[in-house]
Amino acid sequence: MKPNMHYGELKDSYLFYNISKKINEYLSENPGKKLYRMGIGDVSLPLCESVIKALHEGVDDQAVKEKFHGYMPECGAPFLRETIAKYYGRRGVELASDEVFVSSGASDELGDILDLFDKSNTALVIEPAYPAYVDANVMAGRKIIHLASGEYNGFLPDPDESMDADILYICSPNNPTGAVFGKEKLKKWVDFANERGAVILFDAAYEAFIEDESLPHSIFEIEGARMCAIEICSLSKTAGFTGTRLGYTVIPKTLEREGMNLNAMWVRNRTTKTNGISYILQKGGAAVFTEEGQEQIHRNIAIYKKNAKVLMAALDQLGIWYCGGKNAPYIWLKCPSGMGSWEFFDYLLQEVQVIGTPGEGFGKCGEGYFRFSTFGSPEDTERAAELLVQLLGSK
Secondary structure, three states, X not given: OOOOHHHHHOOOOOHHHHHHHHHHHHHXXXXXXXXXXXXXXOOOOOOOHHHHHHHHHHHHHOOOOOOOOOOOOOOOOHHHHHHHHHHHHOOOOOOOHHHEEEEOOHHHHHHHHHHHOOOOOOEEEEEOOOHHHHHHHHHOOOOEEEEEOOHHHOOOOOOOOOOOOXXXXXXXXXXXXXXXXXXXXXXXXXXXXXXXXXEEEEEOOOHHHOOOOOOOOOHHHOOOHHHOEEEEEEOHHHHOOOOOOOEEEEOOOOOEEOOEEHHXXXXXXXXXXXXXXXXXXXXXXXXXXXXXXXXXXXXXXXXXXXXXXXXXXXXXXXXXXXXXXXOOOEEEEEOHHHOOHHHHHHHHHHHHOEEOEEHHHHOHHHOOEXXXXXXXXXXXXXXXXXXXXXXXXXX
């Protein structure tokens, strides 16, 4: 037996593993210290009332013979696929329900979706980037092109015409930078993909945080996207499903390459490799898209957005450059005093017990930058902002 030797090409350890290790070492030396966690993007508010009610109904249904559900359709329950298609319709994007696939979350789907592509394809990753984009392709033995972005283009690069790539990763609103592609810039990427026969993997996990309505929530708001794009979404940050695990993927039936229809391929993949998502979870997921559910989840999102405003106000007071925050749950800042990103991590941990994420973990061009998540409690966020001003205001 020969193992997949490409695992040996991965970096020694995962970004968040290193963060956890440093935190545990600090706590072992400083037991009882209060930490202000704004690193990993996990939510702190519970599931909304509509979802909880629907989950309970789903459980109760499983106790009644007439309402009991065993195996669910592998591609998703019709009631949830139809509900999501209607959600897109309210934003002017017309989808058929069988173009929507229910998943166990965006992270799982971003890895699984690579089954659609031959390993000879080249992946293009815009950096800074969610580390799993790179690692999943390394595991598959695929060549990767790294397209750097920076302050000079607002971390929103245009396509590089000299780059020959087949799979294009775009995350908007972006993790980690919080930057959001406008329609004009996104159209350049759609045209680039269609000209080359490439496919865009569009990570829209944070679309619900967009408040500037001139910005697209979906790549399918862009003309030509149905011919070149797959959109992967999540209810984790939108509706607090980080521990509940539910998402969805949109693959247009018009998306074809070399005589192969990617929608039909994904139907075959899901019906071969999965037994579907549980009825109870899908019942809860459908409640997110009701009028009541939308009102409740946006009430929670407003709390996270207020956290962002508190942090941005502190950074403004300190004169520190940043982007994100307004249309995304992440704030991407330039480390003060020329510090490296891990150096800044250690400094904040040791001095004020504020935890963020070093930018270097998102790619080489993230060195010298730092990410704050806005998913913490308002009380911790306000205190962390105060501590940052006290510490960095004296530098």
